[in-house]
Amino acid sequence: MKVMLVDDERIALERVGNLLEWSRHGYEIAATATNGKSALRLCEEIRPQIVIADIRMPVMDGLDLIRAASERKLGVKFIIMSAYEDFDCARQAIALGNVSGYLIKHEMDRDHLLQALQKAKEAWQTDEKQRRIERARQLKQALAESEALALAESEGEFRPPFAVALMQEDLPFAPVPPAGGGTANGPAFSWPEEDLLPLADHPEWTPVGEFALDRARFIAVYARKAKTAAPRRESFRELAAKLQARLKRRFGRPFSLFYSFHDDGLSTLSRSLHRVETAARHAVFCGKDALLCADDLPLNDADGSSLPLRGARLAELARLAETIRQLDAGQIESAINRLFDSSVRPYWDLPLLHETIRTATAAASELLAAKGLPAEDPLDPRRGGPAYHIDEIRSRLTDWIIGVCSAASPYRNLSxxxxxxxxxxxxxxxxxxxxxxxxxxxxxxxxxxxxxxxxxxxxxxxxxxxxxxxxxxxxxxxxxxxxxxxxxxxxxxxxxxxxxxxxxxxxxxxxxxxxxxxxx
Structure with missing residues (x-):
């Protein structure tokens, strides 16, 4: 947790700084300042969670610093330092809000300081949780209704570019497409509502907010850090990798993460959300543990997930079914490869992939029925484990169909x-x-x-x-x-x-x- 020390006396700053092994207790002295004006500037730049400040200082005193930080909604918790004779000023400071503790300089020791820090930390965490919940509500509303986050943007709190990250648990591919989108198998767990995912920090990116999009998927939105140059897009991949690793440690299972960038205001952020949602629906094309920029993927912007297949695609599917009925192993493999290649290029075509699997499975099931055997699912995890990637699916489907055809060949000419x-x-x-x-x-x-x-x-x-x-x-x-x-x-x-x-x-x-x- 970042702490800033503010006092016009260097000796006082050194004394407070030497009272603790700060890192041992989970704190970091991120900056020091000798007046309220420079302290306010540093608060906007480095965003400390706790500020320990003297009340009486030149240029801008502690009271004015607290007022200014509150007006800018910086979310800082203050610990006030003063001498005996400044008690009335300290009482005024406490009345301003955002002040969690009061220390008398000449009585301050390690224990008093630790107690004050712990109280400030707990107060900041309580407020931060409420801020995150409110940001999540605003974000969901903005993305759903295409409305701007007027409050945040008017305050200048967040500036473009923005990055949207979607995280979802890796689940085996299911040959039947889910109704209404989402993951076919359904989530094995639900994102926690109360204990939100701790967002990773980065020198160039600051978290805007996060929320569970549904039971299976989680959204995190980041923006450029205040008063920094436009962040490098490559740097967000480092941040995304931290998020992905944190998920794996927390839940003990693999996750994929898709992200997208947006250079306009928050009011049009829904375009990036649509992009990462589309990428997540096509996870089978990249397999487990994906960490990819959705802007670079061969996605069809129209996202014709619900559109019927037409023309040449239907003819190719019909040829595949007939080839299977004719028990021609060589032609079967070629026909499957052509359709799988078409589902990958020029863009990821999920409906074609689903229909290829359905058509091939149905034709092979006819051969099983001719032997009096029940239909089978070639992608049943009990047959060869779960399948996550399109290449695994292609190989398993081809091997299964050729095996069915081989077993069925004695009966191909039955009356x-x-x-x-x-x-x-x-x-x-x-x-x-x-x-x-x-x-x-x-x-x-x-x-x-x-x-x-x-x-x-x-x-x-x-x-x-x-x-x-x-x-x-x-x-x-x-x-x-x-x-x-x-x-x-x-x-x-x-x-x-x-x-x-x-x-x-x-x-x-x-x-x-x-x-x-x-x-x-």
Whole structure:
């Protein structure tokens, strides 16, 4: 906490300065002054939190200094020093407000000084919390309503350029875009409302305010420090890195930070907010722990997140789906790469990325359904951990689809009747079904369906049904902690003993051995 000492007697300044090991107690003597006029100038430049000042000084005395600092709303807490005969002046000073303590010069010692400093510190922290809450309210109102912060700007407290930083927790990518924007998975925690994020300090930037934009995202706004040259934009990255590191230490999880600069007044700051919000929605294109200037990113200013895809994009998506149905692994990889590249250049196209994943997953799920298997999510964290970056998603999606196509290739030429049969089995394998039930649903005889299985799949109906049921049981055993009787019932077996016998015959292991990782 920055402290300034003000006294027209150098000996008095040295005496107070030598009473404490200031840094040991969390204080720093940021400046000294010998009159109120120079002290006021220093207060505006270095913004100390506490000023220890004599009452009687030339040029501008302590009372006038307190009045001037209060009028300028500098937020300083004063500790007054005086002799016995100045007690009436000290009482006037206390009545002015912003005075938290009174010290008699000739009785001042280390303990008295520490007590006065602690009282001033607590008073400043209380006031600062209220100031920050009010600034947050004003900022949210200004950004929402495009209105100026008239009070702050009229006082000249903040000057352009401004920097807006948006911080959000890194969450795995979800293939389904969230309704109304924001993060798809929802936040794993909420920003604290009472205990606001401590803003980092910097020689060139001063905090304007901060607030939680919503449950997942936090905004901090900075401005040029008073009476300094226009800050270097590169310097804000240093400040942003401090904010990001502070978040990681405080919450123990990774965060990304996007920032944008604005050279106009606070009244038009909403443009920078829109820019960082758009960047945050596209976090999948930069991955975890991003620290990026949103002004430099290939974002579409129109942000067509809700616009339908048209023309060439739709044709390319249709070709991808057809390529997957044809089980052509080489063409599948090329088609996915073309669409992913189009979603990155010339600008980040989030709707195209979502639609590419949806189209590819739906086409591959048709192949799974043809085998009687349920649909899968290629980006399920249980399959290979969470995915944060578009390159991870591209690789995982491609590998999964090629794997599905490889497994489906024996069934690519199934007749329409048999394809309907395997789909029926996929929908009803957990029920007590037989070949007669399936044949009846297709309008053919059981003997004819038996012939189709033997001719086109080189197996019996019973063999195929058993294969599907055991495959499903393996999925349940590897992913869930369900009871064995529950597993048995969910895959269409009435007797746990019969289920165990069939499972061992197919896999070489009993169900509980498979669950605990025993491999033949």
């Amino acid at each position: 329409g009747k048999l394809l309907k049969a395997v789909r029926y089995i996929g929908d009803h394998y957990h029920e007590d079904i037989n070949i007669e039930d399936v044949a009846y649903s297709l309008g053919i005889s059981a003997s004819y369906l038996h012939q189709l299985f033997k001719r086109e799949m080189d197996r019996t109906f019973h063999d195929y049904l058993t294969e599907i049921r055991i495959e499903q049981a393996k999925r349940i055993l590897s992913r869930e902690d369900a009871k064995m009787t529950d597993v048995c019932a969910r895959v269409g077996y009435r007797s746990p003993q019969h289920f165990s016998q069939v499972f061992k015959k197919v896999t070489g292991l009993l169900p509980h051995q498979y669950r605990h990782g025993v491999r033949a």
